[in-house]
Amino acid sequence: MAKATDATAQMEVDDVVLARDGDAEAFSRLVRSYQRRAVSVAYRLLSNIEDATDVAQDAFVRAYRNLGQLEDPTRFGPWLMRVVSNLSLNYRRSRAAKKAYSLDELAGDGTEGDGGIDRLESKADLNVSPQSEELHAAISAGMERLPDKQRLALILFSVEGMAQKEVAEILECSVELVKWNVFQARKKLREMLDSFL
Amino acid sequence: MRSEEINPNDPMFLVSRNLDGELTGAEQSRLAKLLSESPEMRREAEKYCELNEALKSFGCSMPDVDFGDFSDRVRQSLGSSEDDAQLVEVDQAIQSWASKPVVFDEERFTAGVLEQIGESRSSTSRSRSILFRIGMPFAAAAAVALVWIGGFRNEHQPRRVADVQIGGIERVATHISHGNTRLASVVSFDRTPVETDRSTRSGGISLSFVGSLRAELTSSEVAPPL
Structure with missing residues (x-):
């Protein structure tokens, strides 16, 4: 089993090296290996599957063009997930800015601060009913309110099941800080989802 | 957040870490x-434990995604970037340039050749004699x-004038032996007249297009008595 894993890892490294030299077919194999995880992470961060697939696709394209910056081919996975995470967060920010602007426009006051985002994601909006579908919607809405690092740590570790070391590599922080961020995220979500738990 | 803000003694931090074994x-x-x-x-x-289970369940819920063509779409994106699009444009421009029919003012070309020959004719009496001949x-x-x-140009293309200019004529070799004179000259063009190694002959002179930017003319005839 370990040998098979090693062989798979070596094949991936070979594909990274080939792709770095411009072999698109080798890169296609890497896409097929990581597409589910990439789309999944983007979806957890964006809560919209169309946006998630677009961002994940963009992440792969950027990864291909910047493969030369990846010093260690064995770290392709975490490196790719960092690209996916960063692009997703950037996309969220631009989307939120547009959304807030739109809501402000609708409100007609044009002021900043207590924008519509907070109103939409208030605790009252989360407390719908204790059904699992609604619970998932509430988790998703609660995630939206977490700070980026806490949200990412929770999604990558608790939702996607990645190893803490890998999450630390993606977040570019220590493993201890990953644990702490996961704890902080749990603590806040626990408060936000009080009526569901 | 800096690592010194971590409080390992927070009791609930213990609970959180316990969930992760x-x-x-x-x-x-x-x-x-x-x-x-x-x-x-x-x-x-217990609430933390419930939340953890909910998060695991949340992780299993995701809309269906058609991954069948995902890698193909990524690959298409790789080939349709702005950079690539520009390269494609350049490539198309080169192809267009390369396929442009070579049509030029033949009379002017001939006159230019003669003019160049006339200039070189005055250099020495010997060369004048040969060139005159x-x-x-x-x-x-x-x-x-x-x-x-x-004859190589596309018959469907309208004829245009002066696309090719004579860059100059340079005599590269003159060889006389046993009463025969061989003279080779190079006519340079400012662009490719035609890419071929064909040759044609007329009046003892052969004209061969030997490269993309020059044609070699050779003459082989009996030298006049000196």
């Missing part, structure tokens, strides 16, 4: 003691060659 034996004992002493903390720990057949050969080049 990270506690040491000593930490597990400490947590067990805390939970037994505080019903409130025990309730909170070959001048007319040379011009004739050039004319024949131009007609022949014209």
Whole structure:
């Protein structure tokens, strides 16, 4: 089993090296290996599957063009997930800015601060009913309110099941800080989802 | 957040880490003691456990995605970037340039050849003599060659003038032996007249297009008595 894993890892490294030299077919194999995880992470961060697939696709394209910056081919996975995470967060920010602007426009006051985002994601909006579908919607809405690092740590570790070391590599922080961020995220979500738990 | 903000003694941090199976034996004992002493903390720990289960369940819920063509779409994106699009444009421009029919003012070309020949004719009496003798057949050969080049152009394309200019004529070799004179000259063009190694002959002069930017003319005839 370990040998098979090693062989798979070596094949991936070979594909990274080939792709770095411009072999698109080798890169296609890497896409097929990581597409589910990439789309999944983007979806957890964006809560919209169309946006998630677009961002994940963009992440792969950027990864291909910047493969030369990846010093260690064995770290392709975490490196790719960092690209996916960063692009997703950037996309969220631009989307939120547009959304807030739109809501402000609708409100007609044009002021900043207590924008519509907070109103939409208030605790009252989360407390719908204790059904699992609604619970998932509430988790998703609660995630939206977490700070980026806490949200990412929770999604990558608790939702996607990645190893803490890998999450630390993606977040570019220590493993201890990953644990702490996961704890902080749990603590806040626990408060936000009080009526569901 | 800086690492010094981590509080490892936070009791709920122990609960969180316990969910991930990270506690040491000593930490597990400490947590067990805390939970037994505080019903409130025990309730909170249960809530954390519920939340963790909900997050796992949340992780399993995702809309269906058609991954069948995902890698193909990525690949298409790789080939349709702005950079690539620009390269494609350049490539198309080169192809367009390369396929542009070579049509030029044949009379002007011939006159240019003759003019160049006239200039070189005055350099030495010997070369003048040879060039004088070959001048007319040379011009004739050039004319024949131009007609022949014209045969390569696309008949559907309108004829245009002066796309090719003579860059100069340079005599590269003159060889006389046993009464025969061989003279080779190079006619340079400012762009490719035609890419071929074909040759044509007229009046003892052959004109061969030997490269993309030059044509070589050779003459072989009996030298006049000196």
